[in-house]
Amino acid sequence: MITIKDIARLAGVSITTVSKVINNYPDIGQETREKVIRIMKKYNYSPNAIARSLSTSKSNSIGVFIHYHPSRGLHQFFFHEILFGLETNLGKRGYDFVYFSDLKWKRSCNYLAKCLNRHIDGAILMGISVDDNLYELLQSNIPVVLLDLNLTGPNATYITSDNVSGAKKAVKHLKELGHQDIGMIGGLKDTFPTKTRSEGFFAETKRNGLTVRDEWIIYTSYNEEGGYRAMTRMLKSRELPTAVFCHSDMIAIGAIKAIKDSGYSVPDDFSVIGFDDVEVSTYINPGLTTVRQDSYSMGNQAANLLKSMMENPGARVEPIVLPVDLIIRESCKKIL
Known part of the structure; x- marks a missing residue:
């Protein structure tokens, strides 16, 4: 709960000055008065709130x-x-x-x-x-x-979590299985996990000289629907990857459904790796290979x-x- 002390600190004035503004004392300059009132409005400060909580108390x-x-x-x-x-x-x-x-x-x-x-x-x-x-x-x-x-x-x-290392582990595993053509379904571009998992993916594919086409790199929402849409779009490419790294398990689950709905099979036609290791990953068919972060x-x-x-x-x-x-x-x- 914001207190009169917080308002005074944010306005750069004394508690007495804030109190005078609240009580409409005439000896406060107009500029100072407007500044205090503006801050009170911004933080939804109610003068009666001070009666409900001491500024020095802990709320637990x-x-x-x-x-x-x-x-x-x-x-x-x-x-x-x-x-x-x-x-x-x-x-x-x-x-x-x-x-x-x-x-x-x-x-x-x-x-x-x-x-x-x-x-x-x-x-x-x-x-x-x-x-x-x-x-x-x-x-x-x-x-x-x-x-x-x-x-x-x-x-x-x-x-x-070490997102960069996790993405590298996924790519390395696919490379060890013989995959040379790998796609990626990333999450929302503005998020830190997406940026760092993408960084790891591109670093490891480049290090191993693997093929990554622009049409195989798709960003979407971190859910099943996003994974389904992205994989459906990837499947329309003239050439297809043999494996796909997904930035989350839920994306991967959506991608697997899109693959199956298009008449393909996992893992016979496409290998898929997720990220998170949420509980449901164990129970889908096939069980999802994934990068586990300990949530x-x-x-x-x-x-x-x-x-x-x-x-x-x-x-x-x-x-x-x-x-x-x-x-x-x-x-x-x-x-x-």
Whole structure:
């Protein structure tokens, strides 16, 4: 919850000055008055809020931001394990979670205002794209941990999986199986996982002299529908790859369905590799070969990072890059 002290700090004036503006004292200059009022409106400050919470108190609440998007919202399996890891760690320490729904957001969210108004002790951000309002939060005194977004601040750090290494492992595996022509179905271009997984894919295919055609590189949404659309489009190419690396398991599952609906077979006609190792990957037919990132550990270690920053204000906390593993199942086949 934002306090009168926060308004004073943001406006660069004293608490007394803010109080005088609130109570319409005549001895405040018009420019100062307008500045304070503008900041109060921006952060939805209610003067009565101070009566409900002391500015120095702890709320024992953690703010969780998950950007709602058809391909990267709370409904995605990947986030479930992360939230479980967060809850297991911080819940045992007496923290509650405040989930900030962005269904009412338009192009951006005023992260700092939401955090101040709810008086949270720290924030976790997942599936978030970069915008100006995000930098405002990262420069504040609120401890922040970002997942899969490599930004830092005075009280902000991040945790991510080794996406570059994971993509390289996928390409290396396909190369060892004899594949020379490999396509890629990437996620949303503006996201950090897409950029880094693409980086690893292109680096490894180039290093091994593998064929990659422009029509075999398609970016889409991180869901089954996106994978289905992208694979259907790839199948219309004059020449086809023998294998496809997908940036998520859900993309891969959609791609496999498109392959089957077009009369082809996995892995006889196309080998497919995913990324994430969500639980359903074990149960589809064929079982999905994929790059496993430990989403529970990501949530658990994000909680440790946040706890460290909350308990040691101003202390530098280094980002964490988690290792990944290739999980081999039945969706890839050795070719001659």
